[in-house]
Amino acid sequence: MTAPRTEKFADPQDLALRAADWMAGVIAAADAPFRMALSGGNSPRLLYGELSLRRIDWSKVRFYWIDERFVPPDHPDSNLRMARETLLAHIPIQPDQVHAMPTLSDPETAARAYEDDLKSAYGATDLDAARPLFDLTLIGLGSDGHICSLLPGSPVLEERTRWVAPVTQGRPEVRLTLTYPAVESSRLTVFLVTGRDKAEAVKRVRQGDQNLPGGRLRPQGETVWLLDRAAASLL
Numbered sequence: 001m002t003a004p005r006t007e008k009f010a011d012p013q014d015l016a017l018r019a020a021d022w023m024a025g026v027i028a029a030a031d032a033p034f035r036m037a038l039s040g041g042n043s044p045r046l047l048y049g050e051l052s053l054r055r056i057d058w059s060k061v062r063f064y065w066i067d068e069r070f071v072p073p074d075h076p077d078s079n080l081r082m083a084r085e086t087l088l089a090h091i092p093i094q095p096d097q098v099h100a101m102p103t104l105s106d107p108e109t110a111a112r113a114y115e116d117d118l119k120s121a122y123g124a125t126d127l128d129a130a131r132p133l134f135d136l137t138l139i140g141l142g143s144d145g146h147i148c149s150l151l152p153g154s155p156v157l158e159e160r161t162r163w164v165a166p167v168t169q170g171r172p173e174v175r176l177t178l179t180y181p182a183v184e185s186s187r188l189t190v191f192l193v194t195g196r197d198k199a200e201a202v203k204r205v206r207q208g209d210q211n212l213p214g215g216r217l218r219p220q221g222e223t224v225w226l227l228d229r230a231a232a233s234l235l
C-alpha cells in the first residue's frame with residue numbers, strides 16, 4: 001500500500017476529460033489482459049462517455065463490476081445498463097470481454113457464480129497480495145461513506161472469505177458486491193468523487209474513519225483520488 005495521490009479538478013466535466021486521457025495512457029502501458037472493475041451510480045457517467053471517445057486498444061480490456069443492483073440488465077437502476085449506454089455500446093469489444101454480475105437467478109447463486117468467474121480469470125482460489133486480481137478498480141463514494149455496495153452497518157463489512165456477496169439490507173433492492181478482500185486486490189485503485197454532498201465523506205474516508213465503509217478500505221496497490229473542487233472542499 002502506497003500513500004494515496006490526490007488530483008483536484010475544476011468540475012466534473014474537467015475531471016472526466018483529464019481522467020479519461022490519463023486512464024487511456026494507463027491501459028496503453030499495461031499488458032493484456034487488463035482487468036478493469038467498473039463502479040456504478042452516477043459519478044462515472046461522464047468519464048465513461050469520455051473513455052468511449054479515446055483511442056484505446058479495447059481488445060486487451062476485460063470489464064468487471066464492483067457492485068450491482070439485483071435487477072434485470074435493462075432496468076434503469078442497473079449498473080451494467082449505465083456502463084453499456086455510456087461506454088460499452090460505443091467501443092469495439094466482444095461479448096466475452098464483459099463480465100457483468102449476473103442478476104437473473106437468485107442473489108446467492110449469482111454471487112457464487114461471479115466469484116467463480118473471478119477465480120477463473122485470476123487462475124487461483126486464493127488471493128496473493130503480490131498478484132492483484134484487478135489492474136484498475138474504479139470506486140465511487142456515497143455521501144454515507146459507502147463504497148461498492150459495502151453499506152454502513154451491513155454484515156458484509158465483516159466478510160473476509162468470500163470475494164462476492166449478496167447485500168440484503170440497507171437499500172430497497174438486493175445488491176451484489178465485491179467484498180473487501182476482492183476490491184482491495186487491485187494494482188491501481190481510483191476513487192472518483194464529485195459534488196459538495198460528498199465532501200464530508202471524502203474528508204472522513206481520507207482520515208481512515210472506521211465508521212465509514214470507505215474508511216476501512218486498504219487497497220494493496222497504488223491509490224489515486226480524482227475529486228472535483230466541491231468534493232475536495234473540506235480537505
Ligand SMILES: O=C1O[C@H](COP(=O)(O)O)[C@@H](O)[C@H](O)[C@H]1O
Nearest residue numbers: 039040041042043140141142148
Ligand atoms: O450505490 C452505489 O453507490 C456508489 C456511489 O454512487 P454515486 O451515484 O453516488 O456516484 C457507486 O460507486 C456504486 O457502484 C453504486 O452501486
